[in-house]
Amino acid sequence: MRVRPGAPVLDSPLARAAALVHRLLVVGVWTAVACSPTVAAGLALGGDVTNLPLLAVAALPAGPAIAAALHxxxxHRPDLADLHPSADFRRGYRRTCAASLRLWAPFLALLTVLAINLTHLDVAGVPGWWAVPLTLITVAACLWIAVALALLALxxxxxxxxxxxxxATRPGVTLAVAALLVVAAAVTLAGTEAALLIAAPPLLHTLVRTVGRW
Structure with missing residues (x-):
């Protein structure tokens, strides 16, 4: 949606809110399209632990999609004559695709190793308390990738x-991003991957604004 520069536009809180909702909806559609291979593979493979490596490979397109959505x-600006989120998403995808994959691929590899270890503690013959440090590493990795993709998009x-x-130095950011990850996890557990895609735009908007303030 484009508004001709210089055209009279109702500059009010309601109009600005409508512009933001428009951007969230459009970015949400583009994100869903970019993540469709990941969602399709996830539905086809199911949640079996033996499929974790395949699920990690299938999740590769999600990294650039998230970075582009964050970009x-x-x-987004309050200027109502600047409504072209589709162009911003495509531009962000081109600019951040390679760099986001360099962050996202190692993250997925680490996450896969951690998930396999957490689900096979009895097979490995290690004490049950090993689950605690492995879980903490998993949480730290998720916090890191969220902030890294937001910084890349910025x-x-x-x-x-x-x-x-x-x-390490901004506990406020850490707590805020952790809260967003908890909400994302809750949405996924309570619904499906599709529910997470619907909730993703406002969550990502909050993430990039939170990181951008610091």
């Missing part, structure tokens, strides 16, 4: 190092 949401270089530094 498009970060580009145009920061060396997003991996900056994300680690932000989490």
């Amino acid at each position: 498009a949401l970060a580009a 145009g920061h270089r060396d997003a991996a190092r900056r994300a680690a530094h932000t989490l």
